[in-house]
Amino acid sequence: MKYITPKGFLFSTVEAAVKKPGRKDVALIVSAVEAEMAGTFTTNAVKAAPVRICMKKIGSGTGQAIVVNSGNANACTGRQGTKDAQEMISSVAAAAGIDKSLVYIASTGVIGTPLPMERIRPVLGDLAKNIGSATIGEVAATIMTTDTFPKIVQKRLKLGGVNGTISAVCKGAGMIAPNMATMLCFIMTDFAVAKNTLSCVLKNAVKKSFNRITIDGDMSTNDTVLMMANGLAGNRAVTMKSADLPKFQAAIDEITYALAELVVKDGEGATKLIEVLVKGCRNEKDAEKAAFAVANSSLVKTAIYGNDANWGRIICAVGYSGIPLKEEKADIWFNNVRVVKGGLANNRDKEATAVLKEKKIRITVDLHAGKASAKVLTCDLTEEYIRINAEYRT
Amino acid sequence: MKYITPKGFLFSTVEAAVKKPGRKDVALIVSAVEAEMAGTFTTNAVKAAPVRICMKKIGSGTGQAIVVNSGNANACTGRQGTKDAQEMISSVAAAAGIDKSLVYIASTGVIGTPLPMERIRPVLGDLAKNIGSATIGEVAATIMTTDTFPKIVQKRLKLGGVNGTISAVCKGAGMIAPNMATMLCFIMTDFAVAKNTLSCVLKNAVKKSFNRITIDGDMSTNDTVLMMANGLAGNRAVTMKSADLPKFQAAIDEITYALAELVVKDGEGATKLIEVLVKGCRNEKDAEKAAFAVANSSLVKTAIYGNDANWGRIICAVGYSGIPLKEEKADIWFNNVRVVKGGLANNRDKEATAVLKEKKIRITVDLHAGKASAKVLTCDLTEEYIRINAEYRT
Numbered sequence: 013m014k015y016i017t018p019k020g021f022l023f024s025t026v027e028a029a030v031k032k033p034g035r036k037d038v039a040l041i042v043s044a045v046e047a048e049m050a051g052t053f054t055t056n057a058v059k060a061a062p063v064r065i066c067m068k069k070i071g072s073g074t075g076q077a078i079v080v081n082s083g084n085a086n087a088c089t090g091r092q093g094t095k096d097a098q099e100m101i102s103s104v105a106a107a108a109g110i111d112k113s114l115v116y117i118a119s120t121g122v123i124g125t126p127l128p129m130e131r132i133r134p135v136l137g138d139l140a141k142n143i144g145s146a147t148i149g150e151v152a153a154t155i156m157t158t159d160t161f162p163k164i165v166q167k168r169l170k171l172g173g174v175n176g177t178i179s180a181v182c183k184g185a186g187m188i189a190p191n192m193a194t195m196l197c198f199i200m201t202d203f204a205v206a207k208n209t210l211s212c213v214l215k216n217a218v219k220k221s222f223n224r225i226t227i228d229g230d231m232s233t234n235d236t237v238l239m240m241a242n243g244l245a246g247n248r249a250v251t252m253k254s255a256d257l258p259k260f261q262a263a264i265d266e267i268t269y270a271l272a273e274l275v276v277k278d279g280e281g282a283t284k285l286i287e288v289l290v291k292g293c294r295n296e297k298d299a300e301k302a303a304f305a306v307a308n309s310s311l312v313k314t315a316i317y318g319n320d321a322n323w324g325r326i327i328c329a330v331g332y333s334g335i336p337l338k339e340e341k342a343d344i345w346f347n348n349v350r351v352v353k354g355g356l357a358n359n360r361d362k363e364a365t366a367v368l369k370e371k372k373i374r375i376t377v378d379l380h381a382g383k384a385s386a387k388v389l390t391c392d393l394t395e396e397y398i399r400i401n402a403e404y405r406t
Numbered sequence: 407m408k409y410i411t412p413k414g415f416l417f418s419t420v421e422a423a424v425k426k427p428g429r430k431d432v433a434l435i436v437s438a439v440e441a442e443m444a445g446t447f448t449t450n451a452v453k454a455a456p457v458r459i460c461m462k463k464i465g466s467g468t469g470q471a472i473v474v475n476s477g478n479a480n481a482c483t484g485r486q487g488t489k490d491a492q493e494m495i496s497s498v499a500a501a502a503g504i505d506k507s508l509v510y511i512a513s514t515g516v517i518g519t520p521l522p523m524e525r526i527r528p529v530l531g532d533l534a535k536n537i538g539s540a541t542i543g544e545v546a547a548t549i550m551t552t553d554t555f556p557k558i559v560q561k562r563l564k565l566g567g568v569n570g571t572i573s574a575v576c577k578g579a580g581m582i583a584p585n586m587a588t589m590l591c592f593i594m595t596d597f598a599v600a601k602n603t604l605s606c607v608l609k610n611a612v613k614k615s616f617n618r619i620t621i622d623g624d625m626s627t628n629d630t631v632l633m634m635a636n637g638l639a640g641n642r643a644v645t646m647k648s649a650d651l652p653k654f655q656a657a658i659d660e661i662t663y664a665l666a667e668l669v670v671k672d673g674e675g676a677t678k679l680i681e682v683l684v685k686g687c688r689n690e691k692d693a694e695k696a697a698f699a700v701a702n703s704s705l706v707k708t709a710i711y712g713n714d715a716n717w718g719r720i721i722c723a724v725g726y727s728g729i730p731l732k733e734e735k736a737d738i739w740f741n742n743v744r745v746v747k748g749g750l751a752n753n754r755d756k757e758a759t760a761v762l763k764e765k766k767i768r769i770t771v772d773l774h775a776g777k778a779s780a781k782v783l784t785c786d787l788t789e790e791y792i793r794i795n796a797e798y799r800t
Contacts, residue, residue, distance in 0.1 A: 058725030058733050088721055088733065090750045123718025124751045233722050310704070310787075311795055318796025324517025327482055328627050331452030339452050340484065356484045357518045393704075395789040401705055402712025 015148050016166050018177040018202035019244035020044035022144040025154040026135045030083035030121070030128055038132060039146070039154040040139050041078045041198060042108060047242035048204075049075035049116070050211040052218045054235035060087035061097040062117040063234060069116060073207035076114035078198055078238055079104045079139070081132065082155050082183070086119040087233040089126050096127045100136065107140030118196050118236045120183060121157055152181040155196055158400060159183050163274040165267045171256045176203040176245035180267050184275030195222060197237040197271060203260070204243030206251040213261050214239045221268035224300075225276050225389045226307050239264075276389045281396030285372045286316055290330070291385035292378040298335040299386035305333035306375060306388075313393035316373055321364035323351045330377060337379060345376040409542050410560050412571040412596035413638040414438035417540040419548040420533045422526045424477035424515070432526060433540070433548040434533050435472040435592060436502060441636035442598075443469035443510070444605040446612050448629035454481035455491040456511040457628060463510060467601035470508035472592055472632055473498045473533070475526065476549050476577070477515040481627040490521045494530065501534030512590050512630045514577060515551055546575040549590055552794060553577050557668040559661045565650045570597040570639035574661050578669030589616060591631040591665060597654070598637030600645045607655050608633045615662035618694075619670050619783045620701050633658075670783045675790030679766045680710055684724070685779035686772040692729040693780035699727035700769060700782075707787035710767055715758035717745045724771060731773060739770040 022042045030037040051070040053063050079100055086093045097117050105112035152162035166179040182197035218237055243249065250260050277285050288307045293299035306312055309329040315322040323344045330337060344352035347367040349360050416436045424431040445464040447457050473494055480487045491511050499506035546556035560573040576591035612631055637643065644654050671679050682701045687693035700706055703723040709716040717738045724731060738746035741761040743754050
């Protein structure tokens with residue numbers, strides 16, 4: 013992959029032995045100039061120290077750097093956790109010559125163990141001094157935990173006649189569920205975007221991408237999406253009134269959806285990507301509820317893994333999702349094969365079994381009760397998921 | 407096991423090749439006299455034909471027989487499903503000489519395939535004629551699907567100076583979740599119990615037993631608990647005002663809890679029983695929400711399977727359960743080992759890892775926010791669960 017990095021963004025990575033030796037585990041993202049900054053965070057009541065710190069900072073809407081470590085979530089670490097995160101911020105700020113109010117922080121990894129500051133502390137100076145020595149690809153690799161591949165999406169476009177770039181990295185793997193479970197994502201652009209507009213655009217994009225994916229139904233303590241816009245492309249800042257706003261929103265939507273899809277593809281032990289589309293609902297909330305019930309059903313996920321066109325488990329999940337349902341009106345498809353028509357078996361199981369061998373499965377449920385729909389991404393549930401998670405820490 | 411059957415209850419079982427050949431799959435329970443009858447049913451919006459039929463009948467509060475088949479759920483089978491269930495009821499009623507309004511029905515197994523009436527129809531006469539030929543143990547075995555052992559609990563006690571018996575059978579295995587997912591349970595007693603009292607006692611018992619267990623978070627279309635009290639013991643009928651009511655309630659509580667525990671022990675692929683107790687909550691609803699979040703977490707369940715004292719996943723699940731939470735007040739135990747004290751690691755992971763090798767794990771979470779508590783039973787999540795459910799139908 014050829015990296016196209018937005019103007020003025022520089023990177024550095026280092027090994028502090030937070031993860032197993034031999035893998036980089038602390039990364040730094042710096043913008044040459046102060047940038048507008050927006051963020052969305054986990055809604056879990058248990059929030060890691062870095063999340064709590066970022067949530068306070070993000071009110072300012074400005075930032076210049078993000079320091080991030082993998083291997084340790086710095087969650088459930090009490091006052092020491094906050095102190096450690098603050099120390100990381102201060103050290104990086106001092107070494108990089110940036111005001112510490114402009115330095116953000118994120119962590120991912122094991123919960124409940126204090127950060128190994130004796131190993132992180134000594135490398136932070138080098139991390140800041142060597143800024144520019146790493147590619148965005150190395151940042152993507154550094155933030156990985158049980159991810160099997162780095163996740164980068166990049167896009168060039170023109171806004172107001174000016175060329176600019178948007179690049180984004182993210183990590184996912186386990187504990188991914190509604191509202192962005194252990195998922196870190198950093199989006200950088202050299203376009204100028206007004207503060208409030210940046211925040212709105214990001215929230216809109218996250219709503220239909222990271223907030224519509226689920227791997228195991230678990231929502232983490234550390235989810236963080238941060239977006240920086242440093243304006244170095246030289247366009248007139250995008251505002252809520254710009255003619256270019258829809259184009260910019262579409263680009264961010266596309267990037268976050270592509271990243272969400274990569275996260276699900278790389279779900280722990282996953283062999284198949286599953287897209288659950290529930291349509292024909294009275295409202296979007298109903299559709300979303302039903303789609304999540306199907307996408308979170310272990311029985312549906314294991315059936316897809318086993319190439320079993322077991323649509324009974326799908327209608328059953330819709331049934332317990334809590335939305336009103338007329339069973340006799342429901343249609344269900346696996347890809348283009350309609351297996352249920354008017355609530356009854358359509359006798360196309362053989363064809364359905366054949367399409368289930370594909371790597372991307374689209375489950376469509378039409379309830380014929382209205383016009384609203386919602387789409388949720390998930391993956392199948394396999395023995396490998398169990399092995400990874402039974403042995404993650406030990 | 408020596409069976410102690412309440413007076414006047416007779417059984418019969420037969421093989422109709424609904425399941426794989428060589429296993430009985432239709433059973434009949436008959437009381438010699440009309441009995442008081444109570445029932446609770448799935449809250450899934452998709453209800454199997456037999457459930458819809460029983461829900462109508464149960465209003466009468468009386469019954470005399472239950473016909474039940476395994477191997478096919480008769481769910482999502484439309485009008486044909488209702489017709490088939492009615493035919494089973496009518497045939498059994500005619501052959502047994504019982505009014506068909508007094509015959510109840512239950513089914514469990516695959517969803518979406520019509521009952522093989524061509525194989526069931528011919529055996530219903532024999533089923534009714536041979537009543538008394540089977541033991542309660544054979545009934546328990548006949549209703550099994552992926553269960554690995556039959557589930558029977560029986561108890562003798564004295565009410566109002568009169569000896570009586572309560573016997574119960576049930577089946578469970580997969581798709582067990584709040585509100586009694588694919589779970590059939592039949593409770594029989596020769597005590598006399600007033601109609602409304604029977605219904606109240608059953609609802610109370612189910613609330614803290616079958617409605618507090620979860621295997622995979624999936625709630626089935628077929629859950630049915632039916633209870634018959636035929637009065638042949640000769641006691642004065644138990645009413646809401648009886649001095650004996652608490653004793654009777656306690657007995658039914660004990661029986662349903664024991665059955666619920668057996669269901670979870672036999673969860674698909676389970677190697678360990680997990681009891682999740684959340685206490686110190688403002689109210690029982692909060693406690694129940696948090697306990698279910700922990701019990702339904704795939705990450706918690708795989709950690710227990712892997713003997714990993716990964717309490718971070720537990721506090722994380724409590725965090726996303728939606729209840730208010732002061733992380734710094736939370737204590738967490740595995741059995742008697744307190745691994746978290748005041749929201750922080752208590753450095754007893756080694757001891758915790760040792761207790762996790764036991765077959766029964768009690769996870770206790772104390773939030774120190776009030777006096778309410780709730781207990782939910784579940785099991786670990788293993789590769790075997792995946793294998794069973796990926797290959798169930800194919």
